[in-house]
Amino acid sequence: MLLFVKNFSRWGKLKLTELWNSNSGDWHWLAEKPMPIAGINRKLWRGAVPSLSFYTLLALSAVISTFGLLANSAATIIGAMIIAPLMGPIIAIAYSIVSGNQRLLKRSSFTLFKGVLLTVIISIVITKLVGIRTFGSEIMGRTSPTLLDLGVALAAGAAGGFALTRRSIANALPGVAISVALVPPLSVVGIGLGMNSNSVAAGSGLLFLANLAGIIFSGSLVFLAHNYGSFEKARHGLVISIFSLIMLGLPLGLSLEKFLVKEHTRRSIEYLLFRQTDTFTSSNIRRVEVEQDGEKLLVYMEITAPLNYFSQKQIQLVQQILEDDLNKPLTLKVKVIPTQEYTAD
16 A cells, blocks of 8 residues: 555656657746836826816716615626726826835826815715715715725736736736725715705715825835836825824724624624524514623614514513623614515415
8 A cells, every 4th residue: 555655746746847848948928118207207297287188987886886885786886996996096106115216206186176176076066966965885985995905906906916917917907996896885975965964974085095194105015116206206105104004994993893793793782693592483573783881782673574573572581682692781672664464366
C-alpha cells in the first residue's frame, strides 16, 4: 500500500511538471503597464470639467433614480447608477491630492458640488410634483449607513482608481459606480427634504459622505502606489481624508453596533416564536421587526390569520416568554391581517 502511494505521488508530480512545461513560455508581451501621466491627466480632466454631457447624464440619472426610489424599484435604481457620471470628478479629486494639482482639485471639487446640488434639487422637485408621502424599503435602506457601507466605498475607490490606470479594464467603471451608488443617496436626501423628513435626509447624506470619503482616500492610495504622485504632495490631503474617515466612522460604528444587536435579537425572537411557543406555529408570520428604546425592546409582528384567531391573553403569554428568555423588558405589538379563503368546486 505504501509503495502504491509513493508511485501515485511520483506519477502526479510528473504529470503536473508536464502540464506546466506545456503551458509555460515567455508571456512578457502580455504585461500591461500603467497609463502614462499625460494620458491619465487628459482622462481625468475630461471627467472633472463640467460639460453639457455631464449635466445631461447627471440630470437624467437623478430623474431615473428619484422615480425608481419612489416606485420602490431596485432595477430602475441600478439603471440610474450606471449612467451617473459623478465618479469622474471624485476620482479626479483623489488624483489631484496625490499629484498636488491644485487647479484640477478646485475644478473637480466645484464640478462635484454643482452635481450634488443639481441632483438634490431635481429630487426635491419630483417629490413635490408626484405627491407621494410614504417611504419604501429602497428609500429606508439608505437612511441607516454603517461601517459596512464605508468598507464598500473604500473597495470601490480602489477599484475605480486601478481601472483608470489600465486601458484594458476601463470598462469596469460602470460596475464600480453600481457598487458604491452615489446618485441614489443624494436622491434620498432630496426626497427627505421634499417630504420634510430631516432624519431621512440626514441619514442618506451621511451615506453619501461616507462613500465620498472612502473613494477619495482609497483612490489616492492606489494612485500613490502607481507613482502618479508623491507622499510629500499627498500628505496634507491624506491627513484630511483620514480625519474625515475617523469622524464619519464614529456614527457609522454606532449604527453597525445597533444593527448587529437588532439582527441578533430578531433571530432569537424568531427562534423562540417557532420553537418554544405554539401560538404562531400555524399562522403566517409576514414580518418581524425589532427596535431598541434604551434598555427596552419594541417588537413589531405582522401576521396573516383568520379574524379573532388570537386572544389578548395569548399575546401576553408570548410577550412574557420572550421577555424571560431574552432577559430584557419587551413590548410586543402584533398586527393581524384577516384572511378568508373561498373554494368553488
